Amino acid sequence: xxxxxxxxxxxxxxxxxxxxxxPHCKAWNTLDETAAEAAGPATRNTRFQALAKSQPVTTLSxxxxxxxxxxxxxxxxxxxxxxGGIVEGAVVLIGGDPGIGKSTLLLQAVDALSxxxxxxxxxxxxxxxxxxxxxxxLGLPGTHVRVLAEIQLEKIVAAIEAENPAFCVIDxxxxxxxxxxxxxxxxxxxxxxxxxxLTRVAKTRGCTVVLVGxxxxxxxxxxPRVLEHIVDTVLYFEGDTHSSFRMVRAIKNRFGAVNEIGxxxxxxxxxxxxxxxxxxxxxxxxxxxxxxxxLVTLEGTRPLLVxxxxxxxxxxxxxxxxxxxxxxxxxxxxxxxxxRHAGVACLDQDVFVNAVGxxxxxxxxxxxxxxxxxxxxxxxxxxxxxxxxxxxxxxxxEVRPAPRGQERLREAxxxxxxxxxxxxxxxxxxxxxxxxxxxxxxIEQAIEAVRGLG
Numbered sequence: 001x002x003x004x005x006x007x008x009x010x011x012x013x014x015x016x017x018x019x020x021x022x023p024h025c026k027a028w029n030t031l032d033e034t035a036a037e038a039a040g041p042a043t044r045n046t047r048f049q050a051l052a053k054s055q056p057v058t059t060l061s062x063x064x065x066x067x068x069x070x071x072x073x074x075x076x077x078x079x080x081x082x083x084g085g086i087v088e089g090a091v092v093l094i095g096g097d098p099g100i101g102k103s104t105l106l107l108q109a110v111d112a113l114s115x116x117x118x119x120x121x122x123x124x125x126x127x128x129x130x131x132x133x134x135x136x137x138l139g140l141p142g143t144h145v146r147v148l149a150e151i152q153l154e155k156i157v158a159a160i161e162a163e164n165p166a167f168c169v170i171d172x173x174x175x176x177x178x179x180x181x182x183x184x185x186x187x188x189x190x191x192x193x194x195x196x197x198l199t200r201v202a203k204t205r206g207c208t209v210v211l212v213g214x215x216x217x218x219x220x221x222x223x224p225r226v227l228e229h230i231v232d233t234v235l236y237f238e239g240d241t242h243s244s245f246r247m248v249r250a251i252k253n254r255f256g257a258v259n260e261i262g263x264x265x266x267x268x269x270x271x272x273x274x275x276x277x278x279x280x281x282x283x284x285x286x287x288x289x290x291x292x293x294x295l296v297t298l299e300g301t302r303p304l305l306v307x308x309x310x311x312x313x314x315x316x317x318x319x320x321x322x323x324x325x326x327x328x329x330x331x332x333x334x335x336x337x338x339x340r341h342a343g344v345a346c347l348d349q350d351v352f353v354n355a356v357g358x359x360x361x362x363x364x365x366x367x368x369x370x371x372x373x374x375x376x377x378x379x380x381x382x383x384x385x386x387x388x389x390x391x392x393x394x395x396x397x398e399v400r401p402a403p404r405g406q407e408r409l410r411e412a413x414x415x416x417x418x419x420x421x422x423x424x425x426x427x428x429x430x431x432x433x434x435x436x437x438x439x440x441x442x443i444e445q446a447i448e449a450v451r452g453l454g
Contacts, residue, residue: 074112077273083256096237114144120165124175172212260300278305281357291377295369296408303411310373315350325355341397365402367393386418401425
């Protein structure tokens with residue numbers, strides 16, 4: 001009878017018997033029963049062994065630090081997220097919901113790169129004919145794109161050695177299995193071992209490898225968390241499948257900035273980069289409406305203008321506080337600050353806050369725009385046309401500065417905005433043409449400044 005062990009989906013730790021809680025990472029209900037692997041040559045090697053060539057011990061100051069060479073993918077927004085393009089020997093993990101456009105984007109990138117380097121597209125979820133049909137639908141010639149429909153790791157590695165590509169896509173890592181292991185494809189052991197072997201191939205051969213990963217129902221990448229630690233870059237596809245817009249966000253990047261985003265529009269000819277994503281997140285009101293305030297937020301290195309909408313309505317004995325795209329707990333805190341320091345009470349009111357366009361805003365610089373939108377909805381008075389605001393609001397009612405405030409103001413002025421309420425520390429030293437800036441230190445000053453504009 002084959003011996004079985006229990007492996008954690010989160011950390012990859014093993015245990016001889018099933019437990020409700022993983023003893024390694026303390027996660028609940030994550031132990032899956034798998035067959036114990038025989039101690040063959042492939043399993044005796046650790047998954048991190050031979051990921052790079054051995055180097056002698058060197059003094060840090062004597063190491064030559066040169067910028068890594070990058071090759072553009074032909075998708076400007078994808079290059080932005082990657083940090084400027086692909087890097088030789090890098091391993092990229094990209095995840096997202098089914099049908100959101102991962103395979104479409106990568107097929108477009110492979111086709112564009114095939115004109116300047118050898119490429120290989122390995123598919124484990126579709127046949128070669130299905131890939132060809134997608135390429136025809138997208139209008140891609142594919143004359144230099146090599147395609148392999150295979151899920152066995154050893155055959156994939158042999159094909160990479162034979163074809164010697166400079167860029168390789170594995171779609172997806174959950175379908176690949178190694179014959180050295182007895183467990184099924186997609187299991188923790190298979191995903192971990194296959195990812196480690198492909199990473200070793202990428203580092204030793206200088207081939208850029210892109211791994212497509214499935215996501216769980218919670219939205220996280222499926223498989224062990226060690227997968228994210230092995231690779232160099234982790235990208236997430238975001239967006240509603242019912243919307244034509246998609247966002248690719250960098251969660252980890254050893255060769256570029258994290259939290260950088262690329263914005264794409266899904267068209268009949270595939271994904272196309274959006275050069276001015278602020279247009280997506282701004283509503284086209286013919287006249288200013290109460291409860292609307294434009295925020296200048298930062299996504300990586302890019303300033304974005306996003307419309308924050310608030311609706312304050314009479315509630316019952318238990319008023320609701322709902323937010324879409326913003327932290328609900330922070331909304332409750334801001335309402336308390338608004339009441340205590342500005343005298344604006346919403347105790348018996350339902351408060352709904354939404355970030356237009358489906359964008360998620362995590363930075364606290366959105367606080368001031370949220371409060372001004374709530375105050376405008378409660379009073380039934382619209383903010384003037386061309387108005388923007390940003391700044392963090394503290395529990396004492398102070399308005400704290402936001403990082404890179406000058407860039408935010410310049411971006412707003414470039415898009416035609418004319419009035420801004422910002423923290424005093426973010427006030428520009430030199431006037432910005434076409435933009436009137438009101439610098440405030442407290443939330444009550446911000447509300448008074450807005451009333452003065454009316």
